[in-house]
Amino acid sequence: MNFHLKVWRQKDANSPGRLEDYEARNIPPDASFLEMLDIVNEDLISKGIEPIVFDHDCREGICGMCSLTINGIPHGPSTGTTCQLYMRKFEDGSTIYIEPFRAGPFPVIRDLSVNRSALDRIIQAGGFISERTGSAPDANSIPIPKTIADEAMDAAACIGCGACAAACPNSSAMLFVAAKVSHLNLLPQGKPEKDRRVLSMVEQMDKEGFGGCSNFYQCEAVCPAHIPASFIAKMNRDYLVASIKRTVGVMP
Amino acid sequence: MTLDSKIPAGPLEKKWTTFKNNAKIISPANKRKFEIIVVGSGLAGASAAATLSELGFRVKCFCYQDSPRRAHSIAAQGGINAAKNYQNDGDSVYRLFYDTIKGGDFRAREANVYRLAEVSASIIDQCVAQGVPFAREYGGLLANRSFGGAQVSRTFYARGQTGQQLLLGAYQALCKQISTGGVQMFPRTEMLDLVVVDGHAKGIVVRDLVSGKISAHAADAVLLCTGGYGNVFYLSTNAKGCNVTATYRAYKRGAFFANPCFTQIHPTCIPVSGDYQSKLTLMSESLRNDGRVWVPKRKEDCSKHPSQIPEEDRDYYLERKYPSYGNLAPRDISSRAAKEVCDEGRGVGPGGLGVYLDFSDAIKRLGRKVIEERYGNLFEMYENITGENAYEVPMRIYPAVHYTMGGLWVDYCLMSNLPGLHVLGEANFSDHGANRLGASALMQGLADGYFIIPYTIGEYLTTQFGKKVDPNHPAFQEAVQSIEKFTNRLLSVNGSRSVDSFHRELGLLMWNNCGMARNRKGLEEAIEKIQKLRDEFWKNVRVLGQGDCMNQSLEKAGRVADFLEFAELMCRDALMREESCGGHFRTEYQTPDGEALRNDEEFSFVACWKFEGVNKDPTLIKEPLNYEFIKPTTRSYK
Incomplete structure (x- = not known):
């Protein structure tokens, strides 16, 4: 599967952020959303671009660390956490907006990671x-x-x-x-x-x-x-x- | 050199009481003069930090996650063992002790394991008082379930989220102490070195993962509660961040690493589906209470839909080989049996690396509603990941790396050979021998933190009156500088391969050569390849960005650099241990029917490794295991 990504990049809490365009290519439908980002990050690294920072840890839906707003919805179109969202839920070729959790008391630390x-x-x-x-x-x-x-x-x-x-x-x-x-x-x-x-x-x-x-x-x-x-x-x-x-x- | 395990004299059941009666106690006025560093905030770390702070010590607690509540203990599903005998089914402290030491294939210390069984009952009391919502019967009393390696029902649970609830209990206790000012919490902070002053552990060097600042903290004692090293295999059930860095760097500073080759492969995980995969998901062992494990009798049937395979063509191999424990055979044995049938070509699913875990009999017997109540969240999780409904088709499972029994060597007081350095929970080696039974990890983490370290830490601290170290001591500056240098070195290689690509390659190598089955040739080959991979890492790794801000590649790079050294130590340990025991299976040492062949004459010892230099052979120091009270037998679950 292929996707167009619009990803929030922000250097730190004091810098302004913006949406950057990235392509996610050859993504297996059984990959999780975070595994899709891993693949994109590997590609960015190979191009000399700093990888996208995002919080994650257990990747089994229980630690509560992953925190992405996907197409405007916290944790996206899944019934669980971001890490339990699989790419088969998305339409091939679609555009996906990825932002941090947005709330005043959650200041952005970097990119998609918040405090x-x-x-x-x-x-x-x-x-x-x-x-x-x-x-x-x-x-x-x-x-x-x-x-x-x-x-x-x-x-x-x-x-x-x-x-x-x-x-x-x-x-x-x-x-x-x-x-x-x-x-x-x-x-x-x-x-x-x-x-x-x-x-x-x-x-x-x-x-x-x-x-x-x-x-x-x-x-x-x-x-x-x-x-x-x-x-x-x-x-x-x-x-x-x-x-x-x-x-x-x-x-x- | 000999290691003193400091086991108190006297009968097994009196040792802990004798110790407590004679333990050195510090007066309340003096407690507040002592500062203790706790690294890690899982069950062991959070419970230790909270309890030591309640006692009056000043505590600093560090974790790499954004909150102490996210430590990986949270992911434990099935339950926690305790010798409460609420079921009246014949359980006792002795029986829990015996099951645990037998489950560990007689490679653990008697006195430590007995103490663990002894304090297990208090853990349940403590957790209930904290508000842990354990499962209950309609009469309002606590419910139990059974687990692998035991013939009694002694496992307490909170749905499939026991680890979460126990950790939140400990986290809340920690929060209470943070609010009083007794604990100073440092989230998003990673320990990168141990500071040793005149042979004593007196502090740590940390990196603030947000600002990138590297700094040192001094204390009177250091507690490492940093979990296991299963991620050396890249794919494991551990959280992505779990690593060996804290314990490995303590090893490089002189602490002995014990039994590093003892790793646990959990039999019930969702099989690997592709090379993009970043982690493996465990399905709780409790599922084996009601699920039956099988594969087709004939290879030809493997590609058929399971419903097309009639009963007589199915091989319920665990029930066949181990009639008395059946599907509840211990983890190492169940995992190996799954590997065996898959190696015979009878595995199911993509790549033939899977076996069925079938609930249809249980659904017929108990009804779907009961199964939903018991395992609903696990079935949901399975469906979410695989897209299959396990109420209708059997689950497919395969073994995956889950837990590491090895860890830093500790004595009865949980202190390592480096005075002042204490090691708790999965990070130490002490209680599970060569294989851990299900529902025992939570028990050990909380036992160490709530009920053991508060009594044993006084033994060390009472020798430290008036010996506070100055944080300006050159040892601190030296350690900070060496970490700054290490970090800059990682950033300046500027090669062409990502950190993850090295980690994946290492993991696959370890899984193939130091995984469920090991042999001399494979291990020797692995050591050679690891050395080459390590050389390549330092020449060709690409870590982008700077060190003075949040940089996840840099964090990973440091951890993978340690795994690349540590993996070699694991292989050396596996090579040295010319026997099969528990999770360590050397193909050269097996019985004619394929069971592990232990060699008590030559290998009834704890293998402790002393660091001698990165490309130098470590020195082996043996702590003999003396069985005074029980007689090691051939472990049989038939």
């Missing part, structure tokens, strides 16, 4: 259970209904790629934040810090410059881990309860 440390800082604000190693009770001492454990797992499946924020017209990371808040708040082990957690994580999210949710549901559509947007509603409820508790002074 997503804002997501780490949100987790650092409260996305954990304060449990000291060694002080845990026996694992079976607190039974957790299967339905609750399953729902928590649905939320915990988030891979932290940031496609939600990149897809949202408001650059809202609420699906990401809601996934972690819901995962932990649903479990009995996470209940003691439930209110604190949601308040400080949302506060950090705002501080990082992510917008609020206005129900576009683009996030849900592009999420490679299929996190349902209903978790955002759940987080809003938790947030409301915690805010009221804080206002009336009964927050633990």
Whole structure:
């Protein structure tokens, strides 16, 4: 297969970027999108052009490192991550636009690579259970209904790629934040810090410059881990309860 | 020279308790005076960094990924073993210990493996308390599944994403410590050298992968938690960035590399489909619980559609050869059996390099819904990659490089022969012998980080009061300068071949000559070819761009340069070990029916290699393996 590529090239965060034209030739339909870029990069190197920088690591859809906007859609026309997108999904001879994840809080580092440390800082604000190693009770001492454990797992499946924020017209990371808040708040082990957690994580999210949710549901559509947007509603409820508790002074 | 493994005296089941009762403890006021460097943020690194910080040590943690949450532990699918005996099916610490040491073909240390089995139960408690959403029964208690090499059900799991959930647990614990200021995190930072001052590991040299800046960090102790070296084969189930650089450069600074030839080939991966391929995808071993492995009995049937091959013309070779373990035979044995049938010309799919993993019986027995619930995400992944629906046609699988049992040598305290340098998780050699059982890697990573290093690091640190090194010591400048020189050298070759082309060539050579089956001739030939390839690399590699910015070719080039040296060490180790054991199969040493022929008389030792120079032969130092409590037997899964 052959493709015309329009690839975002940008030297660093302070330089302006632009779309460059490249040709991808003789691409096997079973090649993944990133393998197609590998082939293009080999060609660029042979011509003495610096290869395209893009983030990737596990190439099996779980690490969350790959982060390309393909034809305007984060992770492109796949139901999973960029690395799990195969070239047979594209029409032979078509033009493909490849850009980095676009969101204010994700500054470009170089070409297609962006800085997503804002997501780490949100987790650092409260996305954990304060449990000291060694002080845990026996694992079976607190039974957790299967339905609750399953729902928590649905939320915990988030891979932290940031496609939600990149897809949202408001650059809202609420699906990401809601996934972690819901995962932990649903479990009995996470209940003691439930209110604190949601308040400080949302506060950090705002501080990082992510917008609020206005129900576009683009996030849900592009999420490679299929996190349902209903978790955002759940987080809003938790947030409301915690805010009221804080206002009336009964927050633990 | 002899190596002291520092195993505590006394009965096997008392060793760890005895050690803990007598361990040297540092007071809270003194803990904060010690600084510890942790390299890597996978299960071992994140759990160690979080726990040491909770204890009060000052921790600096480094990872090459953009976030500690992306370390490759995240990709482990199947589960984590623990001797909880929640199933009441006869499990115990002893049984987990025995299964693990037998699974490793009696090439691991008894005391280390016993300790691993002993702390396994605490890991599950710890993870549940952190909010890891393990699978549960309707009654609300934890569920288990069975795994290769065991006859009990002791594997805890979170769908097919156990590694992800365990890593996120450790990552969240790490985040908690970052937020308190106890851990300083350095993402997108790669360790490129170890700094040794007066024989002690006292710091590291790193390159900031965004700015390209090369700098040194000093500390009282260094922990390498940098994973395995499976990417020496180019194609493996490892993440693209996984590399040997941290451990190899520590080796070049004097740390001993142990058993480098012990690599694990995982039996259930999606077969290679073309030479553009950049990595291989694993299908969790848990699939073998319900899937049956087969190939056609006759070569002529191989090109037929599987549904056209009647039951009596199928060879369920694992069930035939290993009736008591059947499809759950350990990884090394299952992989070799797959290679054997494909070598006989009975493989299926493109190139004849594949065998069927068939779920039709399980779907008939349990219904599609149950199979979907157990393995849904794996079937989806398979369909996405191959375009085939495994509910309707059997999966095609083939072995692929997955894990490396070898690593830097460590004693019972997880400290290498270089004082101050500690090595955790896959990066060390200690617990899996010549073959690792499924669901044991996660167990070891977390055991080392949460429950072992916090107790053992005091042994070293208590000898270091008042011995803080000055970061202006010449050793730091020397190390920084040598890395700057190395980087400039890579950038200035300006040849005509890309880094990847060298890596692919090396990988194929290693797969053919140092892969699932090895022999003297092939290994000698490989050593010669590796040396030539290495020479060519330094004359003809093309690394474009500059060193003072993000430059992924430069990152890769440094890693491949190390693989090109390390591959030779692997071959030398495989050549020296004239026996077959676990993942190391020398075709010259096999039983008449093709099973591994171990030689305990001559090879019951850990092979530790000391670096003597790039083009010089390394020195072999042997740590004898003394089996005091169990008797190594011929490993049989028949």
